[in-house]
Amino acid sequence: MPSDKTRPTTPRTLIDFAQPHGDARRLRLGFGAPSRVLVARTAAEVRPVLDAVEALAREGRWCVGYLRYEAAAAFDRAFAVHAVHAVHAAEGPLAWFGVHDEALPWPEAPGDDAAPSIDWQPGISRADFDRRMQAIHRAISDGELYQLNYTAALHARFDGDAQALFMALRQAQPDGYTAFIDTGEEQVLSVSPELFFDWQGDRILTRPMKGTAPRGATPAEDEALAQRLRTVPKERAENVMIVDLIRNDLSRVARPFSVRVPRLFHTEALPTVWQMTSDVEALVREGTTLADVFGALFPCGSITGAPKVSAMRMIRELEHEARGVYCGAVGVVRPGGHATFNVPIRTVTLRNGEARCGIGSGITADARADAEWEEWHHKRAFLDRAGQASTPSFDLLETLALADGELRDAPAHLARMAAAAAHFGRPWNEETVAHCLDGLKARHAAGMWRVRLLLDAQGTPRAEAFTMEAPSARVRLQLAERPFDEAHGDFTRFKTTRRAHYEAFAPTAPGVFDTLLWNRDREITECTRGNIALLLDGRWVTPPLHCGLLNGIGRANRVHSGQLAEAVVRVDDLPRVRALAFVNSLRGWLDADLDGF
Known part of the structure; x- marks a missing residue:
């Protein structure tokens, strides 16, 4: 008509x-x-x-x-x-x-x-x-x-x-x-x-x-x-x-x-x-x-x-x-x-x-x-x-340890950020990023620093350094009360400044360092700020990536060296776990206790 x-x-x-x-x-x-x-x-x-x-x-x-x-x-x-x-x-x-x-x-x-x-x-x-x-x-x-x-x-x-x-x-x-x-x-x-x-x-x-x-x-x-x-x-x-x-x-x-x-x-x-x-x-x-x-x-x-x-x-x-x-x-x-x-x-x-x-x-x-x-x-x-x-814009993020002018695991962090840039369709110039980090290292040549490397939607990097205190020898974890629904989402697989889904699981009890997450199938995934290692049936294991988690640099290093093996661990398996550790590149390996277990 x-x-x-x-x-x-x-x-x-x-x-x-x-x-x-x-x-x-x-x-x-x-x-x-x-x-x-x-x-x-x-x-x-x-x-x-x-x-x-x-x-x-x-x-x-x-x-x-x-x-x-x-x-x-x-x-x-x-x-x-x-x-x-x-x-x-x-x-x-x-x-x-x-x-x-x-x-x-x-x-x-x-x-x-x-x-x-x-x-x-x-x-x-x-x-x-x-x-x-x-x-x-x-x-x-x-x-x-x-x-x-x-x-x-x-x-x-x-x-x-x-x-x-x-x-x-x-x-x-x-x-x-x-x-x-x-x-x-x-x-x-x-x-x-x-x-x-x-x-x-x-x-x-x-x-x-x-x-x-x-x-x-x-x-x-x-x-x-x-x-x-x-x-x-x-x-x-x-x-x-x-x-x-x-x-x-x-x-x-x-x-x-x-x-x-x-x-x-x-x-x-x-x-x-x-x-x-x-x-x-x-x-x-x-x-x-x-x-x-x-x-x-x-x-x-x-x-x-x-x-x-x-x-x-x-x-x-x-x-x-x-x-x-x-x-x-x-x-x-x-x-x-x-x-x-x-x-x-x-x-x-x-x-x-x-x-x-x-x-x-x-x-x-x-x-x-x-x-x-x-x-x-x-x-x-x-x-x-x-x-x-439709959410506010976000930056890609890598968090590195800077010890006396040397960045820990820098090549691995840059490779992971490059992969994230490719996934989200962002420009990536490794020379520009390296130059940005070199400038920060020159300004913080001594001491321990926590470095945040960010990449915006235009591919422009910036780096920030914060004083880093020595980590505790042992930390407390709490188990999430509900499944982590975004376990398989892009903002879990890749590290970005969009972290509301993690922040919703921030620890609620005094003295608790982090929250241990699990997915809809009741499979353990990770913590909100790092990966998890569990001593189960006589060997140290960590959840495989298909459970829905960030491929942490510290975790990847330990899997590659053979210190950790990948294995699915369910919530129902936790009573059989004999020891736990929080793992990431920034803090290393921290022995952990899980409240209630």
């Missing part, structure tokens, strides 16, 4: 899409108020909208929009979906496209407001999750399906600036196929890493994403996790099932014998997870339309399961609300008809003051409930990163 509104200063639509065929340039554009809006509110209207989108694009217009998952009913009556009006949060058109006569430059300053912190609430309890996992496993065992992509939605209240939230999400989940679409009725904030399809001329490419692993705390652990993802039979089988499904779907619009799989089991590094993708491509038959492509492929098999009809039927039974834009398709059709759509995972929708974000995973016969639950946690980490983007 035509729109008479004047184009606003801030674009209502933003597209930042990767070029899937290896071109480093991105499709990064803004769009104002559309000259026309195409909307489908019933299944019968979806194909005519897609036909109109294709015709207008071939006339030279830009068409940007989305299809809800529930639009699947327009392409095959066997596809079971919730009625669109079944859940208030998911109400909205089955398809929406804004038509634009021209594209605008990407905005330099898209919004003045900082992204607000959002209190996301889970849409399913762990007990319900386990019950539904059992139901899926029964269906697989009975031969009803091979795999099912099960999801649930997170919900939150939201009354902030939608475009500012999108920019924070995009910073937390960069690259990929990101889009911001404000229809006036709702806002779609998609930072999806998954390509649904790219269709240009007679060539079509799909890139299903199946297989997930967390990122490692060190480069070695990171690469080991990626290698495991590429080689574990469960992950490979899950990927191949969906590749086979999409090959079959694609054959419906492909020229005979043109469907091929040029790449299998490719791992892509995202900020919070490794994802595995495969490429499936084909040459489309002459006369194929955009509606035909959607009819063959939609919804993407990576977010349904296999076989698709059986999987979608069970999805409707298990998921008590419509998916909405999540797991549908968001994309752009360029002038001339080149169409690129994502699979809108990692996607937030805003409607009537409510924010909604779906999280899910593919369930196979050998999937375990605890592992899938943890995968959901890893996948939602981009929301936590976006929330962190």
